[in-house]
Amino acid sequence: MSSVTQFAEVLARFEPSPAGEVSIQPCSTLFSHPKEMASSSSSSSSSSSSSDIGVILNELTCPVCFELYKEPICLPCGHSFCRVCLETSWEKREADAGCVCPNCREVFPQKPKLKKNVIVANLVENMKLKKGKFGLGVEVQDAEHGDVNVKEGMKSGGSESYCELCNGEAAKRCVPCEILCCEKHLKPHQQKGHKLVDPRVKIEELRCVEHGKPILLYCKDDGSLMCVTCRGGQHWDHDVVGVEIAHAELKDVLAAKYPHVSQSMESVASQLRQVQKEEEKTENSSRDAEDSLEEKRRLVCQFGNESVDLMKSEINKRKMEKLSLLGKQREKLEQQMEDLRQGKSTMDTALQDLESISFLQGSKDLLKRLETMSDFKSVKRTPLPVLDFSKEEKNLDGLIMLNKNFLEKIQKRQVEHPEKVELDQNNLRRLYGRSPSLDPNSAHRRIKISRDLRTATRTRTDNQYRKHPDRFDCWTQVVSCDCFSSGRHYWEVDVRSSSWWDIGICLNSMGRKGEDSCLGANPESWCLWKHNNKFSADHNDRCTSLSVPRDHERFGFFLDCEAGELTCFGDSRVLHVFRGNFTDPVKPAIGVWDHGGSVHFVHLLI
Structure with a gap:
């Protein structure tokens, strides 16, 4: 029985009841497998009607968008699609990849003329009228792809992160079909045994760069991936195996090395812990040594400061004592100088007086004063102690030299130490x-x-x-x-x-x-x-x-x-x-x- 005839018979069964209701089974039974439909031919008329209309709905559903056809067109291979779905599918493919049927993957070197399938379009319009008349649900199920509900009005995805047949998130990439598939569109490819990879893997990464063909072989000599055409080129005398065999062999090699790597990791981890402990110990030891040196620096500075301050105090004390004695001597000499200055002045006056009487009248006092001056004796200066700190300075010089020698030894040790480190x-x-x-x-x-x-x-x-x-x-x-x-x-x-x-x-x-x-x-x-x-x-x-x-x-x-x-x-x-x-x-x-x-x-x- 043709789909058109079957569709007409099914519609005839859907006459409204007096209450204006139609008895229809849940949507999950609309898209039963054809064998299940045959086995249930003896069921009630309502159940049979639901199964029949499920088959027709499946025939009138676009395999790309899972909606009733919108402006359906038919390809030379016999498969029908919505015009927009098909053109969108072709636009997402590279220009030189040709036009491919999204269903059977047949390639058309030249873009076929797309003509509207009038019969299918009329059936779709009648189905929409019946759906409105009898209150049928707007959800359609896809038996081919696992009975997954797809809402009507869903737009096809356009990003490489999403399924190329719907808006669902891509779960795998089918290598032979070169298409991203979500979970619901993945099952047909799994049933056909297609190779599926992570959706993040790009198709060009799975093709030979030189020939554009799928990578199927692995050259052990060069460690390179290649296609069948490469096998007859520069790799003709190389050891070449299939990628799956190479994958298995490499996994065996890695598995054999794994225990060694694990043991090496444990050994390195142990050594790393020892190094970390040694680093911590070194840090603590260095910190303690620096603290000790800082304390010694403080004591050395304190000793030097106290020694210098004590010596400066003693110098100042001796300076004041000597200055006091020198001051007394200076005052006595200054008094004598003043007396001599006055006597000299009197003599200068007497010598300049030309009158004899006047000169003789004052001569007595003058001679008496001269006698007093003739008794003048030089002041006896007591030798004062010399400010000599050579002994103390010598002690300080010895301390400075000791420090200098100590620094030279440290510097010499620093020079020698790296030479020993370099050999380790x-x-x-x-x-x-x-x-x-x-x-x-x-x-x-x-x-x-x-x-x-x-x-x-x-x-x-x-x-x-x-x-x-x-x-x-x-x-x-x-x-x-x-x-x-x-x-x-x-x-x-x-x-x-x-x-x-x-x-x-x-x-x-x-x-x-x-x-x-x-x-x-x-x-x-x-x-x-x-x-x-x-x-x-x-x-x-x-x-x-x-x-x-x-x-x-x-x-x-x-x-x-x-x-x-x-x-x-x-x-x-x-x-x-x-x-x-x-x-x-x-x-x-x-x-x-x-x-x-x-x-x-x-x-x-x-």
């Missing part, structure tokens, strides 16, 4: 630790740089790098972004994943092109070198063999620019010390020579 790698990490990052612009085309810019991996094929004047073109090497020209710096390199490498530093001005750019083979680079478990220290094409008792996992490098030294460590043991002019800008450098080998700058917790 734990203190080097704490005081001068650095975590260099690699410069992708300097990496040779067969050196792949990790996303965190700390790991350099040797690949068999060229990586897609842009041309750059700093890029090595002959040797598989890379330098750090960090550049040092002063101060002290310490970093570590993990070499567990490589058996053939060279690690060290080079002048920033070292050439990057040609054979002369090899680390250790020119006067502008210094490095440790390893191959076949043999080690050497290389500089200016001169190699110094090193005795390394076992294969180390890490090597440390301590650069003292002012001292002109690069100290190389292996398990807390000094392997070699390079000397040169490191006040010119230098950069940490790495060379990896074995295929698939990796060298990693360790992230030091500063």
